[in-house]
Amino acid sequence: MKPPATADQFLSENGWPDSELSAVAGDASFRRYFRVSNDRGKAILMDAPPPHEDPRPFIEIARHLVGQGFAAPEILAQDLKHGLVLIEDFGDQRMREHLDHYPEDEHNIYRQVIDLAGDLHQKPAADLPPYDWNEYLRELKLLTEWYCPAQSLTVDEEGFEQVWLAALKPVLAAQNQPVTVLRDYHAENIMLLDDGRLGLLDFQDALAGHRAYDLVSMLQDARRDVSDDLEEAMLQHYLKISGEPSADSFRSHYAILGAQRNTKIIGIFTRLFVRDGKSRYLDFLPRMWRLLEKDLQHPDLKPVSDWFDNNIPASVRSSPVPQDGAES
Missing domain, CATH: 3.90.1200.10 (Aminoglycoside phosphotransferase (APH), C-terminal lobe)
Incomplete structure (x- = not known):
């Protein structure tokens, strides 16, 4: 599973240059997920390509849940035009x-x-x-x-x-x-x-x-x-x-x-x-x-x-x- 073509530029523009990307388990939708790793740490890149997906509801609800004290991923960066969202990495302990x-x-x-x-x-x-x-x-x-x-x-x-x-x-x-x-x-x-x-x-x-x-x-x-x-x-x-x-x-x-x-x-x-x-x-x-x-x-x-x-x-x-x- 290859990362989207715009991923490197998106990551570089948002403080995550020279990152390694590896695919992580997804769901039954068109969304794909990649673990982003570099000297800064780790994060998750969500690829929610339009027109099939719209990441805005995820972003809005995540912020609502965090505001109420629940552990939803922090939104680190977003590019709604290309459907890219960088979120907090919760690890692998599912x-x-x-x-x-x-x-x-x-x-x-x-x-x-x-x-x-x-x-x-x-x-x-x-x-x-x-x-x-x-x-x-x-x-x-x-x-x-x-x-x-x-x-x-x-x-x-x-x-x-x-x-x-x-x-x-x-x-x-x-x-x-x-x-x-x-x-x-x-x-x-x-x-x-x-x-x-x-x-x-x-x-x-x-x-x-x-x-x-x-x-x-x-x-x-x-x-x-x-x-x-x-x-x-x-x-x-x-x-x-x-x-x-x-x-x-x-x-x-x-x-x-x-x-x-x-x-x-x-x-x-x-x-x-x-x-x-x-x-x-x-x-x-x-x-x-x-x-x-x-x-x-x-x-x-x-x-x-x-x-x-x-x-x-x-x-x-x-x-x-x-x-x-x-x-x-």
Whole structure:
């Protein structure tokens, strides 16, 4: 992975001349990341090329989070024309890999990330677009637009929208006092910093929405198995520290948002395969279906569950998406 052509000039103009650049792990977007090293130290170069990417939301939310006392990367330099941003380097100690090597730390670290979410929810929400019905529906339709065609399914799209509108009404009503929703709050976006804090990454898509969303993102992780016992323990912990007035309502909203998010991700991972040839994302689909089916067991999701049973039966869910002609 070669750095962008304008990287050397950008770095030199911002006090990082003669730097060595090495690629670091990225995400599922068009963004790329490089570690910058020279006598001055280390930093991370984000390459967010327009028109595919716009780094301004990341910059604005990072500064908002830092202003509220959270560990988001400091913005060291920026070139919005070319989509280049130099940010603080949080190192390589990522929550995901740490727990792979030290599973005995799991309960303690998950408790920390739930505490962080609780702290974030006590702060005023950032000035962000709302996580409204139109956005929820746009995400949900990724299933009918990508997964269903990939499985050669013809489904009741109007009924799909109707059952989800009814299911999400109480969630939307509960968002009258929204919080900052990071949206990709999971083990691969949490860094364990040397000072003991948790570093936050990949929050450029943040919206103002429901308190349960980032809990679902963390505890129903698309890329890492979280046991039912750990999920329940952390959910109970959040209810305790947040002072939620109705645990039953919150659990209902948690299940609804879990089902919404997992439905969306099934669509996204299918799109990454069908459109972008990234077949490795298909490996996550069995986990996503297990999580979705668990959420659909909640009584408040019965109409949604019925829609899935009538349109995407279990035999289809367990069938791999056809990979003929795709690249890995």
